[in-house]
Amino acid sequence: MEDYTCFMEKQKILLKIPEDSAQKFRREYRKEFPLSGNGTPDHIIFKIKPSFETRQGPLLGVMQQMILNIIYSNAWEKPIHFAVTMPQEEVLSELAQFLRLDGLAYTLVPFREWDISPVHLRNNLMQQFSYRNLNNENVYYDGSEINLLQHYRNAFIQLATYHARKDDKKSLQDTLYLLDQEIPESVIPYTNHFIKLCIESLKIVADNYQLDLYKTHQLSEREVEFIGQFLLINLQQPRFAARFLERTYTADSSNSRIIGLLIQAYLQSDSAIKAIQPLQHWLKLYPNDQKASDLLKNINDNRI
DSSP states (O other), X not given: OTTSOOOEETTXXXXXXXXXXXXXXXXXXXXXXXXXXXXXXXXXXXXXXXXXXXXXXXXXXXXHHHHHHHHHHHTTSSOOEXXXXXXXXXXXXXGGGGEEEOSSXXXXXXXXXXXXXXXXXXXXXXXXXXXXXXXXXXXXXXXXXXXXHHHHHHHHHHHHHHHHHTTOHHHHHHHHHHHHHHSXXXXXXXXXXXXXXXXXXXXXXXXXXXXXXXXXXXXXXXXXXXXXXXXXXXXXXXXXXXXXXXXXXXXXXXXXXXXXXXXXXXXXXTOGGGGHHHHHHHHHHOTTOHHHXXXXXXXXXXXX
């Protein structure tokens, strides 16, 4: 244990990572994300928000103390997993930034941006998990069970998002097909409408014809805005995003956030000329925005 230390200073915790464990994590990370420039980590630093405030000062909860004790004692020798039902914000605080989604459990890893393992996630969702009777309309599920089953959907969304960003339509279609077959809305209804919109956004990327369906689909402006933002930021699909953001911009041209998202979508989809009009409108609202003024000038100069 002497090579593995922890100290707290203003609620900050430093956990050292043994060299052999660090190298193992780095090899696995680079295998899944080969273009990453991350080096080999030798420690992680995070804050834990104490559960209680006492007269003597902040006090960690029993669960927090138990988790930290397990991490210290393990010294990265074996994987440490957390159920997806763990209240991360309340219990783990910044430690949650070092959790990687592998299915219905998170794994502690030394990289902040290692949000998912596409290898483990795909293997678990597509091959290992059994979705027995989740598509059987004759089986009754109460509210608490339906709430818990949403974690399956979240895992599917994370995997599908990875495939969408990679422009791997075949894998994206396979993932969404399995989700619809095994956990249909008719049996396991959505408990969060925006989770459904995430899946609908993914289907737009998987099948272009879905985009045409939304021309006549009755969506609120808030739903259209959500889909446009999700397509742009989460799925990195600016061409699709622009179609939805244009509708929202037409409905509310004074919304600065929508204007900014639409300009971003045009620029990222090599449609800079289309960004001229919303940029001009932006400058009417914010005439002192030098960056926007320079961007508009640059676009106009490149047209000549």
